[in-house]
Amino acid sequence: MNEALTIDGLTVDFGGFKAVDGFTTVVQKGELRVILGPNGAGKTTLMDLVSGKTASTQGSVHLFGENITNRPEHIIARHGIGRKFQIPSVFRDLTVRQNLEVAASGEPGVFRNLRLHMVAEDRARVEDVIAMTRLEPVLDTVAGELSHGQMQWLELGMLITQQAKVILLDEPTAGMTHAETFRTAEIINEMKGSHTILVVEHDMAFVRKIAERITVMHMGKLLAEGPMEKIETDPKVREAYLGSGGIH
Amino acid sequence: MSSETSSTLPSSTSRLQRHADWAVYAVFIVMVLGAPLVIDDVFWLNRIAKYLVFGMLGIAIALSWGYAGILNLGQGLFFGLGAYMTAMSLKLMSATSLQQGSDKPVPDFMLWNAEPGAVTDLCCINKGSFLWIPFQSQWFGMAMSIVIPLIVAFVLSSSIFRLRVSGVYVAIITLALVLLVRLLLIDAQPITNGFNGLTDLGWLTIGGFEFDPYMVETYYVVAVSLTVVLLLGRWLVSTRAGLILQSTRDDPTRARYLGYDVAAYQIFFFTISAGIAGFAGLLYVVAAEFASPSFMDIGFSISMVVWAAVGGRNSLLGACIGAILINTVEATVSETEIFKEAWKLIIGGIFVLVVLYLPNGLAGIARDLLGRFERRRKGTPAETAPKAAE
Numbered sequence: 001m002n003e004a005l006t007i008d009g010l011t012v013d014f015g016g017f018k019a020v021d022g023f024t025t026v027v028q029k030g031e032l033r034v035i036l037g038p039n040g041a042g043k044t045t046l047m048d049l050v051s052g053k054t055a056s057t058q059g060s061v062h063l064f065g066e067n068i069t070n071r072p073e074h075i076i077a078r079h080g081i082g083r084k085f086q087i088p089s090v091f092r093d094l095t096v097r098q099n100l101e102v103a104a105s106g107e108p109g110v111f112r113n114l115r116l117h118m119v120a121e122d123r124a125r126v127e128d129v130i131a132m133t134r135l136e137p138v139l140d141t142v143a144g145e146l147s148h149g150q151m152q153w154l155e156l157g158m159l160i161t162q163q164a165k166v167i168l169l170d171e172p173t174a175g176m177t178h179a180e181t182f183r184t185a186e187i188i189n190e191m192k193g194s195h196t197i198l199v200v201e202h203d204m205a206f207v208r209k210i211a212e213r214i215t216v217m218h219m220g221k222l223l224a225e226g227p228m229e230k231i232e233t234d235p236k237v238r239e240a241y242l243g244s245g246g247i248h
Numbered sequence: 249m250s251s252e253t254s255s256t257l258p259s260s261t262s263r264l265q266r267h268a269d270w271a272v273y274a275v276f277i278v279m280v281l282g283a284p285l286v287i288d289d290v291f292w293l294n295r296i297a298k299y300l301v302f303g304m305l306g307i308a309i310a311l312s313w314g315y316a317g318i319l320n321l322g323q324g325l326f327f328g329l330g331a332y333m334t335a336m337s338l339k340l341m342s343a344t345s346l347q348q349g350s351d352k353p354v355p356d357f358m359l360w361n362a363e364p365g366a367v368t369d370l371c372c373i374n375k376g377s378f379l380w381i382p383f384q385s386q387w388f389g390m391a392m393s394i395v396i397p398l399i400v401a402f403v404l405s406s407s408i409f410r411l412r413v414s415g416v417y418v419a420i421i422t423l424a425l426v427l428l429v430r431l432l433l434i435d436a437q438p439i440t441n442g443f444n445g446l447t448d449l450g451w452l453t454i455g456g457f458e459f460d461p462y463m464v465e466t467y468y469v470v471a472v473s474l475t476v477v478l479l480l481g482r483w484l485v486s487t488r489a490g491l492i493l494q495s496t497r498d499d500p501t502r503a504r505y506l507g508y509d510v511a512a513y514q515i516f517f518f519t520i521s522a523g524i525a526g527f528a529g530l531l532y533v534v535a536a537e538f539a540s541p542s543f544m545d546i547g548f549s550i551s552m553v554v555w556a557a558v559g560g561r562n563s564l565l566g567a568c569i570g571a572i573l574i575n576t577v578e579a580t581v582s583e584t585e586i587f588k589e590a591w592k593l594i595i596g597g598i599f600v601l602v603v604l605y606l607p608n609g610l611a612g613i614a615r616d617l618l619g620r621f622e623r624r625r626k627g628t629p630a631e632t633a634p635k636a637a638e
């Protein structure tokens with residue numbers, strides 16, 4: 001089975017307004033898919049639907065063949081979806097290490113976690129991620145005091161520690177400096193292959209650095225899908241972007 | 249009481265801080281257990297035993313408010329339930345209950361209000377009196393002191409947290425509930441003695457030994473119980489579950505996306521906190537020899553929150569010490585009437601200041617001082633937390 005994420009006819013109706021409207025796509029295992037689209041196209045809403053934050057009104061989402069449509073968030077997460085938010089979302093009062101330790105638990109239940117230490121395997125995973133995200137110098141800093149970039153990397157690191165099979169990234173470079181964006185592209189490229197990733201991104205330079213296949217959304221619908229070269233020259237895409245200044 | 253304004257916590261992860269933490273725990277426990285060696289006035293010892301019980305309430309509040317981010321303004325409900333359950337048993341053991349013209353115990357107040365000709369027996373002296381029958385066993389009453397709060401808290405929190413009620417709404421619901429139960433309690437006069445509560449109780453008796461509240465042994469029952477609860481609480485928040493709980497407090501959405509059933513964690517710790525409050529109620533009755541609807545007064549539940557806030561709601565021991573300290577000071581100053589009134593103002597003022605400027609209370613000050621000392625020793629100024637290479 002190579003289909004990691006199968007979205008079929010997914011629709012949400014906000015009292016007459018369909019933010020996502022009959023959206024269909026298949027993401028293969030190990031693929032890195034970029035989702036493009038003008039503001040308000042429904043990209044974030046799509047991620048909300050897949051991750052269980054918002055309930056869809058039609059259509060289905062399957063993860064490695066299992067139906068996860070409209071299940072509660074933590075169940076979907078346990079099935080293997082990890083999500084990074086547009087606004088970095090980490091545990092601000094906990095230290096960086098504690099953040100990763102929370103992400104590392106292979107066991108979700110309260111009673112199973114009534115023990116002082118992590119299993120060796122989880123601990124090893126935390127150490128790997130610390131190395132990968134280069135967060136050693138700030139391990140004992142509370143996450144709320146991190147720089148914007150570090151916070152984003154921590155959140156990425158948590159998704160890796162979580163062992164998410166499919167990772168949803170909503171604008172991972174928003175608000176980052178040039179250097180930070182570059183580092184983020186590095187991390188994402190390192191994750192390629194071992195993870196299936198769905199990225200929403202506006203920064204075209206960044207997209208070129210990481211993208212394989214691109215899906216363009218417009219008004220809740222799929223507008224175009226294919227490799228970068230094909231998308232950039234697609235007249236429908238150019239038209240959709242006209243109002244918002246085109247693809248840069 | 250904005251639980252949202254909490255500033256970032258100093259993480260107590262450095263070795264020095266952890267050692268200092270344990271040292272403070274050790275000193276506290278030694279002081280609590282050693283108090284009878286220094287204080288030989290049994291009346292003061294009994295008073296302190298009651299304050300230690302309040303310290304246990306501080307722990308319960310810190311667990312739910314500090315660690316889970318759940319502000320329970322109705323903790324008095326669980327304390328009160330715990331108190332009544334044990335008080336019922338001790339009431340049946342009291343000499344007055346055994347002298348009501350029956351070979352089985354009957355509470356005196358039931359007899360005073362009985363219909364003429366009613367059988368002098370718990371089975372049927374009035375409509376609800378049969379509920380008292382199992383309380384003839386002291387151990388049943390004591391077990392119920394913990395079990396009933398656990399059950400009530402579990403049912404209550406299951407409905408609240410499954411519906412994702414949070415923040416100030418939880419505070420309002422718990423507040424309303426304690427008020428409601430207080431009314432019901434007073435209303436059920438035939439079986440609760442209403443406003444007057446349960447007085448004239450017998451003593452806790454274990455293996456033939458009677459725990460007179462004004463004996464050192466009774467003090468030790470409370471002191472050892474507090475120590476055990478403190479250490480168990482400390483263990484609980486140090487477990488992985490305790491860490492995950494704190495993560496749900498910081499950002500429930502993130503915790504959900506990591507696969508945790510946030511409500512399950514909230515329910516578990518809310519329920520444990522209620523169990524501790526119930527146990528505190530049990531101990532209070534043993535030391536104070538009465539149970540009264542005033543335990544469910546809103547003012548009392550709010551006082552608990554104030555103790556925890558002043559001591560430091562993010563620290564079990566801090567909240568515990570806050571409760572003991574405030575009550576001890578209060579007892580010493582309230583000997584004179586003018587001071588008594590002024591004290592209310594002072595404690596109100598301190599509370600406002602703490603909420604505004606010291607979200608981590610006394611425990612926070614201690615941690616800050618230690619952190620400052622540590623940095624000075626290392627020679628690194630506070631602000632230069634190392635940043636990752638960019």
Ligand SMILES: Nc1ncnc2c1ncn2[C@@H]1O[C@H](COP(=O)(O)OP(=O)(O)OP(=O)(O)O)[C@@H](O)[C@H]1O
Nearest residue numbers: 014017018019037038039040041042043044045046
């Ligand atoms: N809960 C909701 N109720 C009603 N409308 C909503 C809701 N959530 C999103 N929308 C609307 O759906 C549309 C799509 O929003 P969405 O945030 O998904 O866009 P986006 O593609 O992520 O845009 P951006 O690039 O600005 O992040 C917007 O018009 C938004 O106002």
Ligand SMILES: [Mg+2]
Nearest residue numbers: 043044045086
């Ligand atoms: Mg968006």
